[in-house]
Amino acid sequence: MKVSTEKEYERIKKAIAGDNEAFRQLVDHYKDHSLSVIRSILKDPIRSEDVLQDAFMKVYKNLSTFRFDASFSSWLYRIMVNTSYNELRKNKKYTAFYIENINKILVEQNELKLNDQRKFINRVLDTMKPDEALVLRLHYLSELKIKEIEEITGFKSSKIKVDLHRGRNNFHYKLEKILGKDINYLL
Amino acid sequence: MNEEHLKKVLQKSKIETSKDFTDNLMRRIDLESQNAIQNSIGISFKRLLILCGCLIVIIGLLTFRLVGTKMGQIPTEGKNIIAPSLVLVFGIVLYSLNNFIRTIELSLK
Numbered sequence: 675m676k677v678s679t680e681k682e683y684e685r686i687k688k689a690i691a692g693d694n695e696a697f698r699q700l701v702d703h704y705k706d707h708s709l710s711v712i713r714s715i716l717k718d719p720i721r722s723e724d725v726l727q728d729a730f731m732k733v734y735k736n737l738s739t740f741r742f743d744a745s746f747s748s749w750l751y752r753i754m755v756n757t758s759y760n761e762l763r764k765n766k767k768y769t770a771f772y773i774e775n776i777n778k779i780l781v782e783q784n785e786l787k788l789n790d791q792r793k794f795i796n797r798v799l800d801t802m803k804p805d806e807a808l809v810l811r812l813h814y815l816s817e818l819k820i821k822e823i824e825e826i827t828g829f830k831s832s833k834i835k836v837d838l839h840r841g842r843n844n845f846h847y848k849l850e851k852i853l854g855k856d857i858n859y860l861l
Numbered sequence: 862m863n864e865e866h867l868k869k870v871l872q873k874s875k876i877e878t879s880k881d882f883t884d885n886l887m888r889r890i891d892l893e894s895q896n897a898i899q900n901s902i903g904i905s906f907k908r909l910l911i912l913c914g915c916l917i918v919i920i921g922l923l924t925f926r927l928v929g930t931k932m933g934q935i936p937t938e939g940k941n942i943i944a945p946s947l948v949l950v951f952g953i954v955l956y957s958l959n960n961f962i963r964t965i966e967l968s969l970k
Contacts, residue, residue, distance in 0.1 A: 694887060694890065694891075697887075697890070698883055698887055701883050701886060701887075702883055705878045705882060705883065706875055706876060706877050706878060707875070709876045709877070709878050710874065710875055710876050713876055719876075722876075723878060723879065723882065726878065726882075727882070727885070727886055727889065730886055731886075731889065731890070731893070734890055791873050792873050792874065792875075792876075795870060795871070795873055795874040796874050796876060799874060810871060811871065811874065814867060814868045814871035814872070815871050815872060815874060815875060842862075842867060845867070845871075846862045846867070849870075
């Protein structure tokens with residue numbers, strides 16, 4: 675996941691100078707992790723990709739404001755997180771409805787075999803609170819430290835620690851509830 | 862579930878974008894860049910129109926004041942200020958015309 679800082683800074687400088695190929699490389703590098711971050715908050719797979727595109731447009735337009743003494747990934751994820759929370763505020767009703775739907779799907783899939791682990795894990799994460807799912811993904815998937823998560827989300831470190839603790843418990847509880855003994859297939 | 866297990870499980874939650882995501886994004890960027898250029902051309906076109914209008918008024922006033930009401934008789938002798946002023950005015954007119962044509966050429970591209 676991590677690229678050397680010099681190489682990345684070089685790409686950013688090229689992108690600022692108008693080299694779209696350099697920007698494409700940045701997008702290709704960060705798009706999947708960014709989508710996971712957005713999905714943690716919005717829960718909706720289709721809308722998440724649209725928001726990801728909007729967020730990358732913001733990145734493109736504001737790339738020249740990036741300060742090279744900071745971490746680019748933190749700067750980029752902050753844009754992803756802010757864009758997602760703004761979108762969430764706009765479509766709160768829609769998200770709540772979607773979560774109800776997921777619960778039904780999960781109950782139906784309880785009888786199914788674990789042929790698609792990723793789908794199951796993501797569906798469990800989709801039933802969790804946005805803050806908890808976001809913090810879990812940033813910490814365990816993007817392998818970021820609490821300080822970095824603090825920079826990205828604007829949450830206090832105490833809140834991050836609480837969300838991580840609750841998130842871990844909820845995730846395990848929900849996964850176990852749905853999969854039962856089959857949870858061992860995931861480990 | 863311990864930390865290691867949780868990390869292992871959550872590593873599997875990585876979602877992938879659709880295959881044409883980057884292409885669509887780059888297309889959108891190109892499109893918005895083109896729109897931005899067209900908008901800026903539109904703005905400069907308006908500015909040039911206003912500038913030309915102002916210049917015409919200034920030139921008209923200057924010509925009327927310096928040359929007098931009889932447009933057919935331009936006094937080039939006696940008044941040293943008239944000739945350089947006219948050269949300056951015509952220089953500005955030529956410069957704005959040049960910009961005007963360049964703007965139109967850019968908007969046609």
